[in-house]
Amino acid sequence: MREKGFAFDLGVVLAHLPEMLGAFGLSVAVAVAAMALATAAGLLVAVGATSRWRVLVALCFAHIQVFRGVALYVLIIWVYFGLAITLQVNIAPTPAGILTLALLDSAYLAEIFRTGLQKVDRGQREAGAALGLSDGAILWRVVVPQAVRSMIPAIGNQFTDVLKDTSILAVIAVPELMYTSQSLAQQTYRPFEFYTVAGVLFVIGVSVITYAVRVAERRVRRGAVRGVVAPAGVPMVTSVSGREPGEPPRMEDER
Amino acid sequence: MSFDFDIVLRTLPAMLQGLVLTVEIAVWGFVVAVVLGLLVAVLGLARYRTPRWIASAWLALMRGVPLLVFMYWVYYGLPQLTGATIGSFAAAVVALGLTGSAYMGEVFRAGLLAVDPGQQEAADALGLPRSTAFWRVVLPQAARFMVAPSVNVFVGLLKGATIVSVIGVADMLYIAKKVSVQTFTPFELYTTAGLILVVITVAVALLGFVVERRLDRGRVRHA
Amino acid sequence: MTANTPGDDVLVRLRGIRKAFGANVVLDGVDLDVRAGEVLVLLGPSGSGKSTLLRTVNMLTPPDAGTVEFDGEVLVPPASRWPWAYRRQSARLARHRREMGMVFQHFNVFPHMSVLRNITLALRSAQGLSKADAEAVALERLRAVSLAEKASAYPDSLSGGQKQRLAIARALALAPKLMLFDEATSALDPELVKGVLDEMRALAGSGMTMIVVTHEIQFAKEVADRVVFMEHGRIVEEGPAAQFDEPREQRTREFLRALSS
Numbered sequence: 026m027r028e029k030g031f032a033f034d035l036g037v038v039l040a041h042l043p044e045m046l047g048a049f050g051l052s053v054a055v056a057v058a059a060m061a062l063a064t065a066a067g068l069l070v071a072v073g074a075t076s077r078w079r080v081l082v083a084l085c086f087a088h089i090q091v092f093r094g095v096a097l098y099v100l101i102i103w104v105y106f107g108l109a110i111t112l113q114v115n116i117a118p119t120p121a122g123i124l125t126l127a128l129l130d131s132a133y134l135a136e137i138f139r140t141g142l143q144k145v146d147r148g149q150r151e152a153g154a155a156l157g158l159s160d161g162a163i164l165w166r167v168v169v170p171q172a173v174r175s176m177i178p179a180i181g182n183q184f185t186d187v188l189k190d191t192s193i194l195a196v197i198a199v200p201e202l203m204y205t206s207q208s209l210a211q212q213t214y215r216p217f218e219f220y221t222v223a224g225v226l227f228v229i230g231v232s233v234i235t236y237a238v239r240v241a242e243r244r245v246r247r248g249a250v251r252g253v254v255a256p257a258g259v260p261m262v263t264s265v266s267g268r269e270p271g272e273p274p275r276m277e278d279e280r
Numbered sequence: 281m282s283f284d285f286d287i288v289l290r291t292l293p294a295m296l297q298g299l300v301l302t303v304e305i306a307v308w309g310f311v312v313a314v315v316l317g318l319l320v321a322v323l324g325l326a327r328y329r330t331p332r333w334i335a336s337a338w339l340a341l342m343r344g345v346p347l348l349v350f351m352y353w354v355y356y357g358l359p360q361l362t363g364a365t366i367g368s369f370a371a372a373v374v375a376l377g378l379t380g381s382a383y384m385g386e387v388f389r390a391g392l393l394a395v396d397p398g399q400q401e402a403a404d405a406l407g408l409p410r411s412t413a414f415w416r417v418v419l420p421q422a423a424r425f426m427v428a429p430s431v432n433v434f435v436g437l438l439k440g441a442t443i444v445s446v447i448g449v450a451d452m453l454y455i456a457k458k459v460s461v462q463t464f465t466p467f468e469l470y471t472t473a474g475l476i477l478v479v480i481t482v483a484v485a486l487l488g489f490v491v492e493r494r495l496d497r498g499r500v501r502h503a
Numbered sequence: 504m505t506a507n508t509p510g511d512d513v514l515v516r517l518r519g520i521r522k523a524f525g526a527n528v529v530l531d532g533v534d535l536d537v538r539a540g541e542v543l544v545l546l547g548p549s550g551s552g553k554s555t556l557l558r559t560v561n562m563l564t565p566p567d568a569g570t571v572e573f574d575g576e577v578l579v580p581p582a583s584r585w586p587w588a589y590r591r592q593s594a595r596l597a598r599h600r601r602e603m604g605m606v607f608q609h610f611n612v613f614p615h616m617s618v619l620r621n622i623t624l625a626l627r628s629a630q631g632l633s634k635a636d637a638e639a640v641a642l643e644r645l646r647a648v649s650l651a652e653k654a655s656a657y658p659d660s661l662s663g664g665q666k667q668r669l670a671i672a673r674a675l676a677l678a679p680k681l682m683l684f685d686e687a688t689s690a691l692d693p694e695l696v697k698g699v700l701d702e703m704r705a706l707a708g709s710g711m712t713m714i715v716v717t718h719e720i721q722f723a724k725e726v727a728d729r730v731v732f733m734e735h736g737r738i739v740e741e742g743p744a745a746q747f748d749e750p751r752e753q754r755t756r757e758f759l760r761a762l763s764s
């Protein structure tokens with residue numbers, strides 16, 4: 026290895042950059058697809074978990090508990106090498122990967138939706154009812170808008186996790202960023218370069234999502250200030266602590 | 281289709297040995313994550329801009345890079361740079377520790393911020409040295425807010441640690457794979473491994489629950 | 504302790520104190536002297552800046568402008584860019600803070616430590632007393648506020664009044680030259696107020712220099728050597744306790760009438 030030099034070989038990276046970027050595009054596409062499926066499934070599970078039918082509630086809770094307890098790697102190996110082979114179904118890696126990701130993700134999202142809906146003050150539903158709003162209007166006009174506010178950061182986190190988790194699909198040969206990096210590293214004997222680039226691309230992707238979430242959150246909060254409803258989870262600023270509003274408490278003396 | 285219990289029973293002892301390895305990696309990774317995470321949290325709450333900047337850069341990096349990429353980067357990439365090889369066990373611990381440091385950093389930060397600011401003020405007003413105020417007043421109270429999320433992080437690392445066979449650690453899944461290739465029983469062995477892992481993660485999560493209850497009860501018992 | 508009559512030596516000297524939180528000017532140029540042995544009561548409507556002024560004295564809230572002099576030395580809030588200098592500054596401030604006790608509205612006792620440890624912590628880690636010495640001092644302080652039998656209990660098991668008496672004992676254990684009270688009884692159930700006021704009264708009687716923010720007007724009349732009325736971050740009137748009965752300023756009269764009605 027020493028003969029090849031220690032320095033970062035930019036040339037080899039640049040030569041394969043289009044492939045890497047294309048692969049990252051697939052990673053993002055897989056993450057978005059999985060997230061979309063999981064949002065739909067997660068909503069159903071969340072509604073089921075808060076419904077009146079005991080059996081449905083139990084099933085939905087089981088779904089949430091089990092899939093939040095499973096590691097993606099284990100699940101994907103089980104699905105792809107265990108189940109599919111045994112049942113002799115032939116499914117392409119990419120759809121298999123998306124479905125598996127969505128399955129896991131739906132459990133996390135369901136839990137986010139469920140707790141978000143439940144956190145909205147009971148009084149809000151009662152106020153809606155007292156105003157004579159229909160159940161649907163109470164849910165969609167009163168409860169959901171407030172719940173969404175408190176859920177935005179958690180959903181954003183979930184999205185970053187899903188994007189990162191797409192790397193695990195490399196083990197079933199989905200040609201996303203990680204898989205592509207592995208093959209390029211092997212072809213060129215430059216693992217350091219390609220895994221670094223993969224890492225950097227993921228960091229960029231995750232940072233973009235994080236930033237977008239922060240902007241969305243701020244938008245929503247500003248809307249809330251202009252409007253009537255106080256956003257859930259945003260404590261009112263009080264002066265008892267001797268802090269500037271919005272400034273985090275410090276471990277040290279104030280300046 | 282029939283489920284071959286025989287092969288499961290015969291492979292189980294070896295698989296459980298592999299499981300011990302996974303748990304060890306997760307535990308060591310968690311230790312690294314705790315140390316680094318505390319450091320990052322303290323830097324992030326510092327009054328100087330430079331340490332705060334370092335902390336946020338660290339968090340962005342460690343949160344952004346997927347665990348698998350980290351493992352490959354440490355195991356295959358770093359040796360190319362340094363010329364020294366690293367064992368797969370150590371590489372797994374390092375990768376888990378780095379990833380975990382971001383999560384633990386958040387846990388510590390949130391925990392420290394959750395402590396009533398009046399406590400720091402009281403310590404200041406008493407003229408306590410800053411280190412005393414941190415270690416004896418703020419941190420012990422923050423610990424209560426940190427237990428449950430720390431357990432979550434550990435469970436996450438444990439789940440992450442299931443992937444270590446990709447860099448050649450002979451863990452449970454590695455053995456399941458090896459045996460199932462020989463005997464063509466992937467469904468049996470992967471199902472077994474999956475169930476065992478789910479049981480373990482759920483058990484750890486429950487344990488965290490119990491510990492948290494205990495802590496709270498301890499406080500009430502003083503009453 | 505000094506005699507019960509205020510001496511001439513100034514213990515706290517505030518000059519041109521200003522503080523703004525964003526656009527909100529909370530202290531707008533306050534000058535104030537507190538002599539050793541004096542009991543000064545700060546009065547004023549909510550939001551007038553009483554707490555903030557009190558907190559500038561021990562630099563929990565460093566002023567934007569103006570100087571705080573304590574016992575002949577100017578207090579400097581640690582602000583250096585350099586860690587070692589910051590460390591020195593904050594150690595110096597901590598030393599001064601040990602000479603002023605502060606009692607908070609919400610007690611701020613340490614909930615994770617026994618009553619005894621609440622008091623011994625500063626004695627041991629800041630003043631370097633041995634465990635035995637620190638505990639001896641602490642027990643004596645606890646006895647003085649009738650909490651000796653609670654020494655090994657945790658604050659959760661104390662009433663609000665007991666917590667506040669613990670906070671007073673904790674501050675007094677460091678033998679401060681000055682005590683700052685910020686609405687020490689406002690968070691207490693009415694039947695617990697008297698016990699805390701009794702401690703404060705005894706302390707005032709012992710010649711302790713005190714700056715007291717309170718809405719207990721009767722108590723204030725009784726213990727105050729001097730009263731200061733604040734509004735909008737300024738001192739609008741100050742004078743001897745007798746001035747309670749004959750305020751010069753219209754605003755002060757209105758405020759007192761509102762309080763006593």
Ligand SMILES: Nc1ncnc2c1ncn2[C@@H]1O[C@H](COP(=O)(O)OP(=O)(O)OP(=O)(O)O)[C@@H](O)[C@H]1O
Pocket residue numbers: 263264265266267268269270524527529547548549550551552553554555556
């Ligand atoms: N940390 C802070 N951040 C922002 N504003 C603050 C802060 N502390 C105090 N203020 C503001 O400063 C003003 C004065 O507050 P202060 O607490 O000094 O009043 P006060 O006279 O003690 O009132 P009260 O009788 O209600 O305790 C208020 O308008 C308050 O909102």
Ligand SMILES: [Mg+2]
Pocket residue numbers: 553554555685686
């Ligand atoms: Mg006040």
